[in-house]
Amino acid sequence: MIIKPLKLQTRFSYSISFFILIIVTFAGILFYFTISDALQTQLGKRALYLAETTADRGDVLAAFKTENPSEALQKISINIMNTTEAAYVVIGNEDGIRYSHPVTDRIGKPMVGDDNDRALLGGESYISIAEGSLGESIRGKAPVFDTDGTILGVVSIGYLTSEMDNLFSQYLDNIFYIMMVALIIGIFGSIFLSRSIKRQIFNLEPNEIANLFTEKNALIESVREAIITVNHKGEITTLNNAAAKILHLSDKDSVIGESIELHVPNTHLLEVLTDGRKQLDKPMIINGNEVIVNRVPMKVKGNIVGAVASFRLQSEIDHLAIELSQVKQYTEALRAQTHEFNNILYTISGLIQLNASDEALSIIHKEVQGQSSLTQFIRNHVKDPFLNGLIIGFFNRARELKVKLIFDEDSYLETLPENIEKSLIISIMGNLLTNAFEEVEKNKDRPPIVRLFIFDNGEEILIEVEDTGNGLAQEKLEVLFSENISTKDSKFRGYGLRKVISSVHDLNGTLALGEGDLGGALFIVSISKGGFVENAGDRSINYRG
Known part of the structure; x- marks a missing residue:
């Protein structure tokens, strides 16, 4: 038989009720003994x-001087007992012999309890608890002094402890009722509190909270983006290893609880946190690294309780963009090649259907010879081979x-070194070629021509791309390399030139821009064969008129 674990709310209610029961019981017992002590x-x-x-x-003093003190003192004792509800009033002489007692037969006999010495010998008045002839009692004793200070006897007035227990039992009922009321209030309070806590933790059980915590940690550590909350x-409440690496932190737990502005x-x-607005794809510099940041507020019931920032190095994003650009270029090249060959195949198919075999064979030979020659x-x-495929695709x-x-x-280029x-x-x-193709399509006054030149002089690789387009305006040249501008109309354009600049930087190369012999723009890229130098400090990009 599988016993299902109790839910958090049930366990919480039971636990609090149990503790309240213990506290109320302890308080009741303590209250009982406090009352008993006070009554006593x-x-x-x-x-x-x-x-x-x-x-x-x-x-009383006069009675002691009569021939039969018991006669007067017994009446006085009975009267005091009736008016004070005392259990007994006993008056004895200096030898402890009773002159009065609630039980008449015990008059003339010694007082019981052996606690008269302090009164008869020392002349003290005091309280004692002793076992008397009527049972255990709380008694007050006081000596009877003559006018000259001589001790004539002792007065003992007491209350039986058995009667005091009956009095205590009356208070015990009241204490029990108070305990029950306090316990019921505590139980209802625990139920209300447990429900409130359950709502605050979104009705989740402890194992579910533990699983969510584990999943959250695994999630933020599995993503490559740096995350800080x-x-x-x-x-700072959370950050993953990627964020600690960018922030140059050896121990990420050491910054938990510190202000984000410190790091x-x-x-x-x-x-x-103030305005609650998202900030998406925002560039910034962290410890000398260019990053792209997304900032999103965290809200609970419409209230901002925190914020999370995820960021990634700009270089990683650029690398992905370059790879996507390569795939796109290869795809475009293959599509163009497929489209062109489909046209040729349709032409050949039509010529064959028209029984124009010679013309079909001529097209085949011409195409094979031209493609082979190219x-x-x-x-x-x-x-x-990589550049071969790219150039053929662009053709x-x-x-x-x-x-x-x-x-x-x-043009001449050996195989690229491994360090490039x-x-x-x-x-x-x-x-550069894609931009050139688009530029020559705009200029209807000149034939659409694009020239590509690649040369390896042993120390550097030169790449020239020239076109018959409209060129670049002077005012755009002045800001081209400092802003992500575009010379095109679409809002998605302009990224190509920006990527060219970024790639030239990463290769520690230079980019010159001016007007070529064809009348349009001329881009000249120079890449040192020394290879890739990250964050090089002396990289020049210029333009010429």
């Missing part, structure tokens, strides 16, 4: 007071766009 003290003081006032009475005070001075998370020419001048794309692509016959990132070279060449 008060009865003792009352007995002592009655004994002292009785010993000071003139009729802060509370409403701007104090990211230029943070804008506090603005998000492929062989490119292979002879460019030894790197097919140019043919589809009715653009004349000229590959300079003086090929993807960056491909990104530079692909974006």
